[in-house]
Amino acid sequence: MSTPSFTSLIPAAGTVQADPVIAALALAPVPAERPYTLVNFVSSVDGRAAFHGRSRAFSDPGDRAIFHALRERVDAVLVGASTLRAEDYGRIIPDPDRRARRVAAGRPAEPLAVTITRSGEVPLDAPLFAEPAARVVVFSGPELDVRSVAADVRVLPLGAEVDGDGGLHAAMATLCHDHGVESLLCEGGPHLFGALLRAGLVDELFLTLAAKLAGGDSGPSITAGSPLSELAQLELAGLLASGPTLYLRYAVTS
Numbered sequence: 001m002s003t004p005s006f007t008s009l010i011p012a013a014g015t016v017q018a019d020p021v022i023a024a025l026a027l028a029p030v031p032a033e034r035p036y037t038l039v040n041f042v043s044s045v046d047g048r049a050a051f052h053g054r055s056r057a058f059s060d061p062g063d064r065a066i067f068h069a070l071r072e073r074v075d076a077v078l079v080g081a082s083t084l085r086a087e088d089y090g091r092i093i094p095d096p097d098r099r100a101r102r103v104a105a106g107r108p109a110e111p112l113a114v115t116i117t118r119s120g121e122v123p124l125d126a127p128l129f130a131e132p133a134a135r136v137v138v139f140s141g142p143e144l145d146v147r148s149v150a151a152d153v154r155v156l157p158l159g160a161e162v163d164g165d166g167g168l169h170a171a172m173a174t175l176c177h178d179h180g181v182e183s184l185l186c187e188g189g190p191h192l193f194g195a196l197l198r199a200g201l202v203d204e205l206f207l208t209l210a211a212k213l214a215g216g217d218s219g220p221s222i223t224a225g226s227p228l229s230e231l232a233q234l235e236l237a238g239l240l241a242s243g244p245t246l247y248l249r250y251a252v253t254s
């Protein structure tokens with residue numbers, strides 16, 4: 001499989017590839033009580049995050065290159081339970097070369113996989129849970145019986161709510177203090193992203209803007225749930241292009 005090249009427009013002009021760009025990211029110092037948190041989404045130009053219930057139609061080789069490079073970079077990957085139910089989640093790093101690079105750098109072969117659910121409706125038949133090498137943390141309202149799955153799954157209770165955050169601050173603190181997670185990649189979905197934003201827990205947004213239109217008026221945008229009390233301000237930290245697609249990196253500044 002060929003590695004896609006990108007035209008870099010910001011911060012520097014040139015031709016680049018995803019892996020070195022993502023590997024060189026200067027992730028800001030970690031606040032003591034939570035991981036440094038990146039969010040990654042793909043969207044159509046008309047702002048849809050899913051087409052017929054899935055995001056796959058918007059993705060392209062450039063998006064997948066950034067997606068996998070980000071996974072290789074972080075300590076944990078967080079996904080909302082609804083996305084876990086909608087998308088076919090498998091092992092986090094399927095490429096053995098990527099796993100080997102992490103191990104050579106003294107890191108676990110794969111990031112910790114994390115999900116969060118109030119209902120306890122976790123699709124234990126998803127390929128992720130059939131993977132013996134996978135390490136998974138599930139923050140769950142109800143207790144779950146995970147004895148039937150091959151993955152190493154820890155089910156942790158949702159922590160106390162802070163300002164209606166659904167236990168997100170507590171979950172971030174647990175990941176940081178008990179699981180050594182300094183960098184976290186949230187892959188959605190929109191409700192979880194919205195909740196993380198409202199709780200002030202997002203540092204950066206990676207957004208692939210696919211040159212596609214989904215139409216209609218009912219598809220989700222990349223954020224959902226209650227609106228923010230004030231607009232989140234973004235600073236453009238990176239801009240790549242490949243063919244008709246734009247790949248944006250924003251810092252969430254307030």
Ligand SMILES: NC(=O)c1ccc[n+]([C@@H]2O[C@H](COP(=O)([O-])OP(=O)(O)OC[C@H]3O[C@@H](n4cnc5c(N)ncnc54)[C@H](OP(=O)(O)O)[C@@H]3O)[C@@H](O)[C@H]2O)c1
Nearest residue numbers: 041042055080082083117118119166188189190191192195
């Ligand atoms: N375009 C993209 O890049 C992209 C990325 C990801 C997902 N998607 C799409 O987005 C859709 C799913 O997203 P979604 O917004 O419906 O769901 P979501 O954000 O993936 O998950 C929401 C669920 O997370 C759980 N949760 C626990 N605590 C929460 C909290 N504090 N705030 C919010 N959720 C919390 C709840 O699970 P329970 O219901 O179990 O209680 C809630 O229903 C799918 O169509 C998927 O394809 C697109």
